[in-house]
Amino acid sequence: MEVVTETSLPLPLVKKGKVRDTYRLGDNLLMVSTDRLSAFDVVFNEGIPHKGSVLNMLSAFWFKKTEKIIDNHFISTNIPQNLPAYLRGRSMIVKNATPLRIECVVRGYLTGSALKEYQKTGSVCGIALESGLHDGSRLKEPIFTPSTKAETGHDENISFEKAAGIVGGDAAESVKKKAVELYKFGRDYALGKGLVLADTKFEFGYGSDGKIILIDEAMTPDSSRYWLKEEYDKGRLLSLDKQFARDYLEKTNWNKQPPPPPLPHDVVQKTSERYLRTYRMLTGKELEVS
Numbered sequence: 001m002e003v004v005t006e007t008s009l010p011l012p013l014v015k016k017g018k019v020r021d022t023y024r025l026g027d028n029l030l031m032v033s034t035d036r037l038s039a040f041d042v043v044f045n046e047g048i049p050h051k052g053s054v055l056n057m058l059s060a061f062w063f064k065k066t067e068k069i070i071d072n073h074f075i076s077t078n079i080p081q082n083l084p085a086y087l088r089g090r091s092m093i094v095k096n097a098t099p100l101r102i103e104c105v106v107r108g109y110l111t112g113s114a115l116k117e118y119q120k121t122g123s124v125c126g127i128a129l130e131s132g133l134h135d136g137s138r139l140k141e142p143i144f145t146p147s148t149k150a151e152t153g154h155d156e157n158i159s160f161e162k163a164a165g166i167v168g169g170d171a172a173e174s175v176k177k178k179a180v181e182l183y184k185f186g187r188d189y190a191l192g193k194g195l196v197l198a199d200t201k202f203e204f205g206y207g208s209d210g211k212i213i214l215i216d217e218a219m220t221p222d223s224s225r226y227w228l229k230e231e232y233d234k235g236r237l238l239s240l241d242k243q244f245a246r247d248y249l250e251k252t253n254w255n256k257q258p259p260p261p262p263l264p265h266d267v268v269q270k271t272s273e274r275y276l277r278t279y280r281m282l283t284g285k286e287l288e289v290s
């Protein structure tokens with residue numbers, strides 16, 4: 001199977017993101033998940049086999065499972081026959097929405113940028129946490145830690161008040177409530193499948209009727225941190241997402257600025273295996289590889 005890192009379709013390109021290419025398809029959008037890997041906001045040259053399909057099919061899985069909590073942009077993974085075969089499995093037809101200009105992060109466990117902030121200030125996005133927490137600590141209650149949605153460069157953690165200043169108070173309250181509910185649903189489901197969903201990021205947007213819906217991707221290994229429960233219970237954090245690639249990059253002397261360094265073959269393979277494993281564990285199925 002070939003990896004797909006670039007797409008070119010006879011449709012109007014709406015956006016080329018770090019990972020996904022979005023085209024206009026009539027009134028809707030066609031979102032194509034490529035096999036591109038981004039880490040530290042830099043896109044690597046090597047594609048990760050099956051990554052795009054995992055992201056796409058896992059999002060479809062979660063969109064269906066969570067539609068009772070909130071309506072979402074998902075329409076179908078069956079794409080028009082006349083489009084190239086390499087798009088199958090990695091593409092989704094979605095409703096066009098106007099994205100809210102914040103990223104809605106929910107954390108049930110402390111790690112990553114939140115851990116760093118906590119170690120410096122004792123709080124995360126203005127939320128004071130109890131003392132003595134360490135990397136991987138489960139929080140008493142999941143916290144909503146929004147961030148800016150930077151067009152270029154790094155997203156920045158912000159307080160709830162600042163988020164409300166960007167999207168409006170009512171919208172901020174509403175997405176906070178929904179994001180936490182979605183996270184709790186995903187966390188409990190994943191735990192039953194042997195995975196710890198440490199944190200995740202949601203995006204919301206206004207649909208054509210003006211109601212807020214869930215958009216973008218849903219609880220994928222790109223937008224979330226997944227740890228193997230078996231290891232977590234023994235006090236170890238084994239990540240089933242792109243943390244493996246991040247850990248490798250941290251050990252090199254790369255300055256995290258473009259251009260990206262080459263990724264060794266085994267890092268590519270192991271990252272691919274981790275994405276596939278997450279898919280398998282959550283859905284109980286093998287990814288159908290076309």
Ligand SMILES: Nc1ncnc2c1ncn2[C@@H]1O[C@H](COP(=O)(O)OP(=O)(O)O)[C@@H](O)[C@H]1O
Pocket residue numbers: 015016017018019020021022029073094095096097098099203205215216217
């Ligand atoms: N239903 C939707 N309508 C409009 N835009 C969307 C929708 N779902 C997702 N998006 C946007 O499409 C882009 C997805 O591509 P991605 O590669 O994740 O981009 P980024 O580099 O910004 O993270 C994001 O900018 C996201 O906000």
Ligand SMILES: [Mg+2]
Pocket residue numbers: 017
């Ligand atoms: Mg994105």
